[in-house]
Amino acid sequence: MKLQRIQRLSQIISTVLYNGYFPGLWMGVIYQGVLKYIPCPGLNCYSCPAALLSCPIGALQLTIAYGKFHIPLYIAGFVSFIGAIVGRMVCGWACPFGLLQDIAYKIRSPKISVPHRIQQMRYIILIFGVILFALIKQEPWFCKMLCPAGTLEAGFPIIALNAYLHEQIGVLFIIKVGFLVLFCIWMVVSKRPFCRVFCPLGTLYSFFNRISLITLTFDASKCSRCGLCFKTCPMELSVQNGGTLSTQCIRCLRCMRCPEGAVRIVWRSTVPCTTQRRLHSPSGEAIQRCVTVKN
Amino acid sequence: MIKIKNFKNYVQHYAPWYIAVGAIMAIAAGIAIDEHHMIFSYAIVVCLNCIGLG
Numbered sequence: 321m322k323l324q325r326i327q328r329l330s331q332i333i334s335t336v337l338y339n340g341y342f343p344g345l346w347m348g349v350i351y352q353g354v355l356k357y358i359p360c361p362g363l364n365c366y367s368c369p370a371a372l373l374s375c376p377i378g379a380l381q382l383t384i385a386y387g388k389f390h391i392p393l394y395i396a397g398f399v400s401f402i403g404a405i406v407g408r409m410v411c412g413w414a415c416p417f418g419l420l421q422d423i424a425y426k427i428r429s430p431k432i433s434v435p436h437r438i439q440q441m442r443y444i445i446l447i448f449g450v451i452l453f454a455l456i457k458q459e460p461w462f463c464k465m466l467c468p469a470g471t472l473e474a475g476f477p478i479i480a481l482n483a484y485l486h487e488q489i490g491v492l493f494i495i496k497v498g499f500l501v502l503f504c505i506w507m508v509v510s511k512r513p514f515c516r517v518f519c520p521l522g523t524l525y526s527f528f529n530r531i532s533l534i535t536l537t538f539d540a541s542k543c544s545r546c547g548l549c550f551k552t553c554p555m556e557l558s559v560q561n562g563g564t565l566s567t568q569c570i571r572c573l574r575c576m577r578c579p580e581g582a583v584r585i586v587w588r589s590t591v592p593c594t595t596q597r598r599l600h601s602p603s604g605e606a607i608q609r610c611v612t613v614k615n
Numbered sequence: 616m617i618k619i620k621n622f623k624n625y626v627q628h629y630a631p632w633y634i635a636v637g638a639i640m641a642i643a644a645g646i647a648i649d650e651h652h653m654i655f656s657y658a659i660v661v662c663l664n665c666i667g668l669g
Contacts, residue, residue: 354655356654356655356658357651357652357654357655359654366658367658374654374655374658378658379654379658382653382654382657382658383650383653383654386653386657387650387653388648388649388650388653389648392645392650393641393642393644393645393648393650394641394642394644394645394646394650394651394654395645395650395654396638396641396645397637397638397639397640397641397642397643397644397645398638398642399638400634400635400637400638400641401634401635401638401639401642403634404630404631404632404634404635404638405631405635528631528634530627531626531627531630531631531634532631533631533632533635588627588628588631
């Protein structure tokens with residue numbers, strides 16, 4: 321089976337596993353079992369009637385807002401553990417909203433790339449929208465005001481399944497729907513705009529990309545500069561310019577389709593490197609350190 | 616004795632293990648102070664406010 325098909329299958333299976341409480345979809349009530357103690361690795365609203373697990377971003381804000389010490393140890397530990405092992409791989413393999421964006425981009429339309437400068441906005445969203453406003457406002461501010469995943473997965477089903485809630489629809493919900501529509505249009509014309517510009521969970525995982533145990537290496541000496549890796553990358557990263565170690569790399573492994581085998585996935589060695597070998601482009605410019613070299 | 620010539624390389628090789636162990640300890644500490652239960656108690660309520668309703 322092709323790697324891309326395995327990835328798509330993994331995305332579908334994880335979406336079903338996160339949202340496996342099917343009775344909730346016709347009763348309109350959310351799951352109240354012990355699985356809600358566990359956060360899911362991807363972005364999936366816990367207010368969704370079918371959600372079995374908690375959303376790590378929602379849970380993070382709840383702990384910051386209402387926790388005993390306002391320090392989210394449980395969620396920070398959970399995110400750090402996954403990040404230390406796989407980096408941002410969850411975004412590529414196990415996020416329902418990532419799956420939605422991948423499918424939406426397949427719709428035929430004019431395509432535009434996401435400007436690099438606005439991609440830095442995700443740090444502002446994380447620091448202010450998720451951490452500071454939760455602390456100051458004492459509420460899950462990001463979920464309430466911004467999260468399009470929550471509007472799609474929780475807002476719509478809950479309103480559709482509970483008629484008495486129709487009168488609760490106010491300006492805020494309409495603004496949130498508008499925000500979701502904006503992202504839905506954007507994800508048709510651009511590759512993964514939510515992940516690149518907005519997602520606070522992906523931003524948290526991205527801090528671990530450079531040090532995670534599972535990592536990607538690029539051998540510039542094998543590269544024929546055919547550009548296949550750039551064309552297939554859902555984050556529009558250039559492998560030749562250190563894309564495999566970028567904070568935006570979601571480890572979808574599509575760049576491993578390289579016919580020359582220049583990109584490899586490796587388990588980082590536990591033996592410390594005592595030397596560094598620099599790989600060079602034909603022009604002599606240093607490209608990327610090889611992390612598996614040891615004496 | 617291993618002589619570490621490059622601290623950055625050393626960090627890149629050992630950091631994920633340290634972080635993983637630290638993360639497990641953080642999860643244990645979170646469970647010890649009942650954080651998981653607090654998340655659960657909020658997550659089981661249909662938080663209308665949390666999804667922009669109400």
